[in-house]
Amino acid sequence: MRAQTAPPHAPANAAEKIALGEYLARAGDCIACHTNPGGKPFAGGRAMETPFGSFYSPNISSDKATGIGAWTADEFYRMLHDGKSRDGTLLYPVMPFASYTNVTRADSDAIFAFLLSTPPIHQPNREHNLRFPYNQRSLLIGWRTLFFRPGEFKPDPAQSTEWNRGAYLVQGLGHCVMCHTPINALGGVSTSKQFQGGLIPMQDWYAPSLTSNKEAGLGEWSIEEIVDLLQTGVCTRGAVYGPMAEVVKNSLQYLSDEDIRAMAVYLKALPGHTNEVDTSPRSTYVAEEAARLVPLGRKIYAAQCAECHATEGQGMPPAFPPLANNQSIQMNSAVNPIRMVLNGGYPPGTIKNPTPYGMPPFAQLLSDEEVAAVVTYIRTAWGNHGTPVSVREVNALRAAPLF
Structure with missing residues (x-):
């Protein structure tokens, strides 16, 4: 399979729209969460263990009864942009809507068109198994007040087109902050600590800081080294393993050379902090x-x-x-x-x-x-x-x- 190339313009017909949507769904790594290992693509049911209990991803295939086949494009966009389900139910932030809110309406419509083109899989959704009080969705109102700011990505006119494309992918569909930012006891991330690294809850892998040169800060890396690591999984400085290996496998390897380079340009431009305090858990020894x-x-x-x-x-x-x-x-x-x-x-x-x-x-x-x-x-x-x-x-x- 070859790396896909994102259409450089608005899709001219339904086939182009679906192709763009497939590409963008790759960029968002939708299949990773919405496909149970060994299961049908996008049928959901994958268990995600968290400190709050077990979440089960929903069916987003084109099935009209158990998937999103009966949804409208407006409802799908509201889900991505506002973190609300079809009936207005507030979504738990295990769904990275705090990042996906950056996705443009046109890209949302393309992803929706692609998902509607997938085979319908009739698989009822499984209820989350959360501990009290986290099973009380009303508490999400408070979480959203603290940690969620809806709004599509706005290009920075002071930056290049390439930088802005990279920022759009990293901040939006890539939802990189979900792992590379410390998560607090409420399951939220602070904008002031974005990309400063964090232990991924329940997985026992540490996603290093992308801003500290004491961890994985990219200030000393070349663009080519960053591109190689993102697109192939290896470079002269190291290799990806654990959760990041799955991201490269399911998502990044399929992005165009231009998009991967744009992401590298943006990531390399993140503010580097040589003296940033390493907040990762210290080793204990005598x-x-x-x-x-x-x-x-x-x-x-x-x-x-x-x-x-x-x-x-x-x-x-x-x-x-x-x-x-x-x-x-x-x-x-x-x-x-x-x-x-x-x-x-x-x-x-x-x-x-x-x-x-x-x-x-x-x-x-x-x-x-x-x-x-x-x-x-x-x-x-x-x-x-x-x-x-x-x-x-x-x-x-x-x-x-x-x-």
């Missing part, structure tokens, strides 16, 4: 434990890791990412490197990188102490400035859900 773990970690690294990542952690990019001077290795949060050692994984197979190299899992081979040792060594060797990790942290993540 000095005596760290002193004991480093020598053990050095031995494990030489035996298990050096063949791919090289003796001095320089890696063999893009197949095997570098570990030395790797920002994602040195963050306060050690969640991601611990999970990678435990669970391994592959970057997504993409159009431009169909056979990616993978990382084997070591959960069955290494004990909690050995995993803590090798992660501690990697985070502190070769000039890396990460902190050691504790055996307790590894033990807590050993049972984390696979993504």
Whole structure:
């Protein structure tokens, strides 16, 4: 399958409108939430575990009884723009309407046309299973007052056309703030902390800050490196795993070169904060434990890791990412490197990188102490400035859900 190209103009007929809608639905990664693993596309039913309980995505196929086949374009736009269902019911913000409100009416109509063109899947929607008081939808009025500001994206006349296109995709359909911004106890995000990183609730993956050069700040990256990571899942600086791998697999790899570059231009222009405080959860350890773990970690690294990542952690990019001077290795949060050692994984197979190299899992081979040792060594060797990790942290993540 080839990367799609977004029509550069308003669609001239129904077929062009549906094609544009399919492209935009890819950009919004609609299929990720609205398709249960192993289920029919857009039939819904995927469980999404949150601190508030379990949400189940609705059927958005063209089925008139259980999907959106009987909806109007006006009702669909109100859902995206205002976060309200067909009957006016307020939607829970697990649906990223706070981002989708940026989508233009023309793009909303195109997505709706595409969804109506999909096969109808008769699958009744499942009720959410939320704890009290979160099952009281009336409380959403307060949430919306605090965290929701409806309004279509407005181009910044001081910026280039390319920057504005990237901003539209990142802020809107891409809903990147949903993961890369800290989520508070009410499930909301602060506009003042956008893109400053956050632990993804219930998934035990940390989405790094895109503004801090101590995490994944892109100020030192080239546009080409950002483009490669978004579109192929790998670049000379690293690779995507976990939830971001699914985003690349389902969505970003299919976007046009022009749109991916526009996103890269916008992301690189985000305000960089070299002195931004790293708010990710700090690793907990004691000095005596760290002193004991480093020598053990050095031995494990030489035996298990050096063949791919090289003796001095320089890696063999893009197949095997570098570990030395790797920002994602040195963050306060050690969640991601611990999970990678435990669970391994592959970057997504993409159009431009169909056979990616993978990382084997070591959960069955290494004990909690050995995993803590090798992660501690990697985070502190070769000039890396990460902190050691504790055996307790590894033990807590050993049972984390696979993504």
